[in-house]
Amino acid sequence: MDENLLQIRGLEKWFGTLKVFEGVDLDVKAGEVVSIIGASGSGKTTLLRCVNLLETFQAGTILLDGNPVGYHEANSKRKRFSERVIARQRLLTGMVFQQFNLFPHMTALCNVSLGLIKVKKLSKAEAEKEASRWLERVGLSDKIHSRPSQLSGGQQQRVAIARAVAMNPKILLFDEPTSALDPELVGEVLNVIKQLAADGATMVIVTHEMRFAYEVSDKVVFMDKGKIASMGTPAEIFEERKSDRLKEFLSTFNS
Amino acid sequence: MRYFWNFNIVFAQIDLLLNGLLLGLLLAVASLMIGVLLGLFMAFLATSKHLWLRVVSRFYVTLLRNTPLLVLIFIVYFGLPDIYVRLGKNESFVFALSLYAGAYMTEVFRAGLEAIPKGIIEAGQAIGLTPLQICWNIQLPIMFKNVLPSLGNYLISLFKDTSLAASITIPELTYSAKKINTLTFRVFEVWLVTAALYIVACYLMAFILRRVERRFAIQ
């Protein structure tokens, strides 16, 4: 398939008077794994949040699976879709947050099955079967009845990944999925993500794990001050290091 | 001089006191329930993104938190009939106490809602839940779990406040005690027994509530 699952054109975003994006364009094809790297404050998180419609944006379009999300034209005016429509559009994407953000009052199983029951309208039994299948996939079959407070960071993040993939989104968005983890727990989470990539999932991953980005990505995007400064294959980005800014940024990582 | 204690004369009327205690409990529970609904409503206004809704909530809380309960009871009981709103004694009292409790609950719930990390709500949005579903499945359960201890303590406090119902001759515990006092003139005995009844009832409530809390904490 050559269709773009995600197509961003001319994205502009302000926080008050601060302009975060100056016309960002990005394409992600089905089955592609795209990593986004860049210095702190360059807009990586904000870009993912725009795609997931957790942030507003002031200009540009985001197409998911060919359809514009977030905003539409009405009487030649740009209007944000209603919250109900936006809730439905969010089903096209799955989001994994840096801080896991599990529902603290629910078991792992309920965290994963909630959306299946309330949004996908599966029966409780079906939803729980599906949820435990995903929890098993991320290696947590013995933890399905644990609460987030009883799980390690790595386990919590794996539940969060199961929660996102269980909704069967077209694209998975990861915002620094391992940045809040102790070093010894990073591997287990990255392995789960690699497995999903191997199974053909389409993903956009913001990460500071350069070795992981090198290994898992089809395309690497280097963001700098609200713009996409370089984009290419892992080899082009990490080995050729075409621009000075990119060299400077990568030199702060010793791998 | 010696004081001759005579508790028997009070105990002879104990069912009057116990009925009064029960009525007080009912008044407190009814007011708490209405107060919780009112507080929830006002707390959501308080966290709304519309300024004027926040102002409405703020106005209600400020007004009610700064009016003495007894004055509020008099306004409702003696004032409302003047504008042709006729309520019975019990209804007037519950109305006043609910308004009063609602203001306190608004503050408790608002703090409880604001304490929920924004990311948890965004996680709900990210799996496609609508705002209403997020409210019902995520915000309310987390908030209630956090405020349950304050809620329990406040019920006890409301129960003690029901003694003010004596001022509009509702036959709850304090009023009943006053009545027995007038009949028997055993001042000390009557009020000591009354105090003991309040203490035991409050202590029992605290005990039961703590068990309930622990259950919720484990779940």
Ligand SMILES: Nc1ncnc2c1ncn2[C@@H]1O[C@H](COP(=O)(O)OP(=O)(O)OP(=O)(O)O)[C@@H](O)[C@H]1O
């Ligand atoms: N809610 C907000 N309100 C105002 N400014 C914000 C907000 N969120 C982000 N910003 C600003 O937008 C810019 C981009 O932030 P963003 O969080 O997207 O960066 P990032 O690339 O994810 O950084 P990091 O690597 O530190 O996570 C920064 O200048 C930041 O200060």
Ligand SMILES: [Mg+2]
């Ligand atoms: Mg970030």
